[in-house]
Amino acid sequence: MFAYIGYFLILLALLNITLMVISRPLLAGQKSEYDSLILSTSKLQFPLVLSSFVCLAVSFVLDDFSLRYISSNSNSALPYYYKISATWAGHEGSMLLWCLILSLWMFLASVYSKTLDPDFRRTFLTIMGLLNIGFLAFLVFTSNPFERNLSVPIDGKDLNPLLQDFGLIIHPPMLYMGYVGLSVVFAFALTCCIYQEFKKEWARWIRPWALMSWAFLTLGIALGSWWAYYELGWGGWWFWDPVENASFMPWLVTTALIHSLIICEQKSMFKNWTIILAIFAFTLSILGTFLVRSGILISVHSFANDPARGAFILIFLALILGISLMIYMRNSSKMHDPFSFKLVSKESFFLINNILLVTATFTILLGTIYPLVLDLLGLEKISVGTPYYNAVFLPIMTPLVLLAGYIPIYVFFRNNQNQKLITYFFISIFIVALFTLISGFITSSPNIFVLLGLFIFFWISINLTFFIYRRYKDLRSFNFLLKNSGMLLAHFGLAVFVLGATIVENKKIEREEIIQLGDTVKLKDYEFTFSDLEEFEGPNYKSVRAEFIVVKDGSPESVLYPEKRLYFSSDMPMTEAGISPGFTRDLYITLGNVVSDTKWSVRIYHKPLIRLIWLGALLMVIGAILSIIFRRNEKLARG
Amino acid sequence: MFVSTILILISLLFVLFIQTFSDNLLFYRSPTQIKAGNIPDGYVFRVGGVVLENSIVRYEETTKIDFIITDFSNDLNITYTGILPDLFREGQGVVMRGKINNDGIFVAEEVLAKHDETYMPPELTDSLQINESEIERTSKSIR
Numbered sequence: 001m002f003a004y005i006g007y008f009l010i011l012l013a014l015l016n017i018t019l020m021v022i023s024r025p026l027l028a029g030q031k032s033e034y035d036s037l038i039l040s041t042s043k044l045q046f047p048l049v050l051s052s053f054v055c056l057a058v059s060f061v062l063d064d065f066s067l068r069y070i071s072s073n074s075n076s077a078l079p080y081y082y083k084i085s086a087t088w089a090g091h092e093g094s095m096l097l098w099c100l101i102l103s104l105w106m107f108l109a110s111v112y113s114k115t116l117d118p119d120f121r122r123t124f125l126t127i128m129g130l131l132n133i134g135f136l137a138f139l140v141f142t143s144n145p146f147e148r149n150l151s152v153p154i155d156g157k158d159l160n161p162l163l164q165d166f167g168l169i170i171h172p173p174m175l176y177m178g179y180v181g182l183s184v185v186f187a188f189a190l191t192c193c194i195y196q197e198f199k200k201e202w203a204r205w206i207r208p209w210a211l212m213s214w215a216f217l218t219l220g221i222a223l224g225s226w227w228a229y230y231e232l233g234w235g236g237w238w239f240w241d242p243v244e245n246a247s248f249m250p251w252l253v254t255t256a257l258i259h260s261l262i263i264c265e266q267k268s269m270f271k272n273w274t275i276i277l278a279i280f281a282f283t284l285s286i287l288g289t290f291l292v293r294s295g296i297l298i299s300v301h302s303f304a305n306d307p308a309r310g311a312f313i314l315i316f317l318a319l320i321l322g323i324s325l326m327i328y329m330r331n332s333s334k335m336h337d338p339f340s341f342k343l344v345s346k347e348s349f350f351l352i353n354n355i356l357l358v359t360a361t362f363t364i365l366l367g368t369i370y371p372l373v374l375d376l377l378g379l380e381k382i383s384v385g386t387p388y389y390n391a392v393f394l395p396i397m398t399p400l401v402l403l404a405g406y407i408p409i410y411v412f413f414r415n416n417q418n419q420k421l422i423t424y425f426f427i428s429i430f431i432v433a434l435f436t437l438i439s440g441f442i443t444s445s446p447n448i449f450v451l452l453g454l455f456i457f458f459w460i461s462i463n464l465t466f467f468i469y470r471r472y473k474d475l476r477s478f479n480f481l482l483k484n485s486g487m488l489l490a491h492f493g494l495a496v497f498v499l500g501a502t503i504v505e506n507k508k509i510e511r512e513e514i515i516q517l518g519d520t521v522k523l524k525d526y527e528f529t530f531s532d533l534e535e536f537e538g539p540n541y542k543s544v545r546a547e548f549i550v551v552k553d554g555s556p557e558s559v560l561y562p563e564k565r566l567y568f569s570s571d572m573p574m575t576e577a578g579i580s581p582g583f584t585r586d587l588y589i590t591l592g593n594v595v596s597d598t599k600w601s602v603r604i605y606h607k608p609l610i611r612l613i614w615l616g617a618l619l620m621v622i623g624a625i626l627s628i629i630f631r632r633n634e635k636l637a638r639g
Numbered sequence: 640m641f642v643s644t645i646l647i648l649i650s651l652l653f654v655l656f657i658q659t660f661s662d663n664l665l666f667y668r669s670p671t672q673i674k675a676g677n678i679p680d681g682y683v684f685r686v687g688g689v690v691l692e693n694s695i696v697r698y699e700e701t702t703k704i705d706f707i708i709t710d711f712s713n714d715l716n717i718t719y720t721g722i723l724p725d726l727f728r729e730g731q732g733v734v735m736r737g738k739i740n741n742d743g744i745f746v747a748e749e750v751l752a753k754h755d756e757t758y759m760p761p762e763l764t765d766s767l768q769i770n771e772s773e774i775e776r777t778s779k780s781i782r
Contacts, residue, residue: 381667388663573725592722601702
């Protein structure tokens with residue numbers, strides 16, 4: 001019943017948006033009627049797709065196994081909250097979620113675009129509409145979640161146990177909010193291109209949208225990393241898996257974009273460059289979807305393999321990229337885009353920032369795409385591993401994060417105060433080096449990378465502190481803090497992230513042990529005692545749960561409960577890590593394999609400062625939100 | 640002068656980059672290719688196959704394990720010390736990273752078996768030339 005309504009609504013949505021786009025040439029003469037039509041259709045789209053999405057979720061809760069998508073992604077024994085989240089756990093449902101979010105962004109874009117020129121606004125919304133048609137057609141023709149089973153199975157196959165988890169409930173919606181939010185920026189940039197102009201106030205209008213997408217992307221990636229950490233049982237937080245790369249590439253380009261938009265807004269420069277970035281940010285998002293969803297990659301994510309889908313996305317991607325680049329090339333030379341600034345200036349620093357970010361993106365793109373191309377040509381089967389990314393990323397990212405601490409304070413020395421700049425430079429380096437050495441001393445046996453991480457952390461933090469001090473000295477009030485809070489917090493978040501990542505990667509202790517019930521293992525100052533082993537039954541699985549009592553220097557620290565689960569419906573074993581989270585360290589145990597009745601192989605990890613990785617990401621997200629709320633005062637921003 | 644310095648610097652960086660890239664490629668080989676002597680020498684590489692029935696040998700008091708993988712025309716002996724993934728079992732498709740030692744045994748540093756019981760790594764499906772029914776059979780034997 002609900003499935004029929006849902007399918008009907010999604011077809012209605014496709015009709016609605018098609019009407020919006022084709023009415024542009026038909027109603028070209030009657031501006032006012034066309035205006036009201038384009039606004040009402042673009043606003044109607046969201047409730048239509050939302051109702052369809054709710055219908056699918058309700059069908060999941062009601063166990064409507066006559067739908068193929070539900071019978072292969074749900075099971076009657078599944079708890080109701082996982083039934084709801086299973087709505088977007090598979091390919092078809094996640095494409096419906098994609099369409100839902102796309103229609104939500106279009107809804108918001110049509111509500112908040114009143115200040116734009118009417119003509120500009122129409123073109124902008126029409127491009128959004130075209131994107132909607134593309135993705136809805138993809139959904140309806142290749143990935144229909146409302147498709148019926150030929151014969152209704154008694155029970156569903158179940159949701160993959162890895163995905164029965166809180167992290168999965170929120171990770172995809174957040175990531176998709178970011179991916180699809182870039183469609184607004186993309187459509188806007190393309191419209192600018194068509195009008196051969198990128199006015200300051202346009203840059204001002206679009207920046208919050210780019211920041212919003214960036215915040216969602218950051219949150220989505222961080223949630224994915226957190227989920228992989230506690231759910232996959234390897235204790236890693238980033239694997240350079242092609243699926244992760246697919247989300248990291250748009251993030252890097254969007255980071256470049258939100259910086260180049262500042263120059264667009266303040267100096268009326270970098271216009272062409274910003275448009276290119278917007279086009280690439282969105283096409284990389286679609287490429288990410290293609291890589292993840294076509295089944296071309298070896299990954300947890302590619303459960304469903306269907307060449308038709310891959311071909312559709314690839315053609316759609318080629319069309320979007322081809323058409324937008326064609327529009328760009330026809331119009332870019334006619335846009336007034338001055339490119340003149342001093343060798344050492346705010347603009348040149350932003351340019352370096354952008355070049356580094358784009359270079360980083362290309363190195364990831366190469367590592368992700370090159371193996372696929374070789375394989376398609378039948379030449380060789382290869383994969384590009386972690387050592388490549390580590391080796392390439394260090395030299396690219398080090399100057400980038402150093403700039404993040406330096407650019408904010410550069411503005412104080414702009415007016416020919418070269419002498420002061422050099423003095424400040426040496427004093428600050430000295431203080432940063434001092435802090436680094438002292439804290440390096442406290443860290444037992446630091447290596448060069450730990451020192452580098454500490455240096456970067458202090459470099460950014462101390463420069464930002466100086467920034468606050470100088471601003472306060474100039475203005476004698478803390479009002480500026482509101483306006484700069486976003487930048488300060490986001491850059492500090494980066495420092496926190498770098499600190500966490502370098503410390504955990506260089507100082508972590510990982511050990512594999514065979515341990516008998518009652519025995520104790522010592523790791524650093526911690527003693528882990530395997531104190532109990534019991535079996536119990538969950539809602540749709542049975543589990544063996546171990547108890548480890550952790551004692552540090554003679555006093556009890558915490559108790560860990562790692563589990564090994566067996567899910568009934570799929571007969572799949574699953575490892576649940578036992579984690580004792582902490583600001584300074586995580587203790588992490590997973591059960592490996594049974595050696596004998598009371599003897600298990602286990603992994604025991606000590607992960608110092610790993611929480612800083614996600615804390616840093618969270619600070620960046622809050623920073624982006626603050627910059628949207630306290631829109632920067634132009635006069636202040638000019639320094 | 641300035642421009643040529645920058646050009647030299649950029650090309651130097653590019654050469655370094657290509658060097659890093661090609662040093663860190665992992666090649667994939669099937670047991671048949673290895674038997675034919677097609678081994679990237681000295682390098683760590685990846686092999687894949689299906690774990691042969693009754694081939695698993697475990698050792699007391701360690702996590703060491705020996706087993707044989709097959710691509711249904713040739714076999715390869717594997718040894719590994721460490722914790723195995725949850726889905727490692729006889730009849731399951733696995734991919735391993737490691738080196739061949741002098742005795743022709745593959746010493747695995749890492750064993751991958753992905754989280755789906757009907758999952759076959761794409762490399763494996765190609766090198767095995769498995770048809771639908773054979774995938775069906777292997778996945779049934781797992782259950």
